[in-house]
Amino acid sequence: MKVKNKETKVVIMGSYNSGKTTTLENLCEKMTKVEYNGTTISLDYGNILVGGKKVHIFTTPGQERFKFMREILSQGLDGAIVVIDSSRGLTATDENIIKRLNDNQIPYVVFANKQDMILEELDLDGIDAPIIPTIAMKGEGVEDGFNLLLTLIGS
């Protein structure tokens, strides 16, 4: 999906149930939700204005069988947010996503979400990107993390 020049496209990625939709809901005043197939595939989209500039935000389905959708959504993207469920830890899907972002030199930040549910300290040392602790449900850390991403993107 392409967006107009001078507009920014951000994709929120991460495993199933990590808090991507909740994060987007937090970021958007108005959200249009497109459901393709009830609870199995759902793609969220919203846009917000930052300093007069439009930022389009998508979330991608986390399940491995929807990898093709992540690839479609990744075309022309300016930056990404990887939302991790800190109570579960880094999944293989998260690792794949991070590798792809690194390989393609796409600016991204990691939201270590569900900070309210952490049982033990996560080892995220291998990640070469800013890690922002968030509680998407309460909106904690979300806006700051998003603004940091926009700085990385340079928009």
Ligand SMILES: Nc1nc2c(ncn2[C@@H]2O[C@H](COP(=O)(O)OP(=O)(O)O)[C@@H](O)[C@H]2O)c(=O)[nH]1
């Ligand atoms: N405890 C807790 N639950 C959260 C947080 N963020 C999201 N959730 C819950 O986790 C579940 C999955 O969130 P959702 O945004 O739908 O995940 P998605 O599958 O990645 O889009 C929902 O029940 C949310 O209410 C958080 O920071 N803390």
Ligand SMILES: [Mg+2]
């Ligand atoms: Mg979702």
